[in-house]
Amino acid sequence: xxxxxxxxxxxxxxxxxxxxxxxxxxxxxxxxxxxxxxxxxxxxxxxxxxxxxxxxxxxxxxxxxxxxxxxxxxxxxxxxxxxxxxxxxxxxx
Numbered sequence: 674x675x676x677x678x679x680x681x682x683x684x685x686x687x688x689x690x691x692x693x694x695x696x697x698x699x700x701x702x703x704x705x706x707x708x709x710x711x712x713x714x715x716x717x718x719x720x721x722x723x724x725x726x727x728x729x730x731x732x733x734x735x736x737x738x739x740x741x742x743x744x745x746x747x748x749x750x751x752x753x754x755x756x757x758x759x760x761x762x763x764x765x766x
Contacts, residue, residue: 709737
C-alpha cells in the first residue's frame with residue numbers, strides 16, 4: 674500500500690494542469706451508483722420490515738443522476754473556460 678501511495682505522489686500531475694482539479698471529481702463519480710444502491714437497500718429493508726416506502730426508487734435515481742449531471746456540467750464548463758484562457762495566454766506569448 675505504501676508503494677502505491679509513493680508511486681501516485683511521484684506521478685502526480687503538475688500544478689498548472691487541468692487534470693489537477695478533475696481527478697477528485699472523476700474518482701467521486703463512483704459514489705453516485707452507490708448512493709442509489711444504498712437507498713434501494715434501505716427501501717427493500719423498510720418495506721420488508723414495516724411495509725413502508727419513503728419515495729419510489731426511480732425518483733431517487735433521477736434526483737441523484739440530475740445532481741451528478743449538474744456537478745459534471747459545472748466542472749466541464751470550468752475546464753473549457755480554463756483551456757480557452759490557457760490557449761489565449763499561449764498565443765499572446
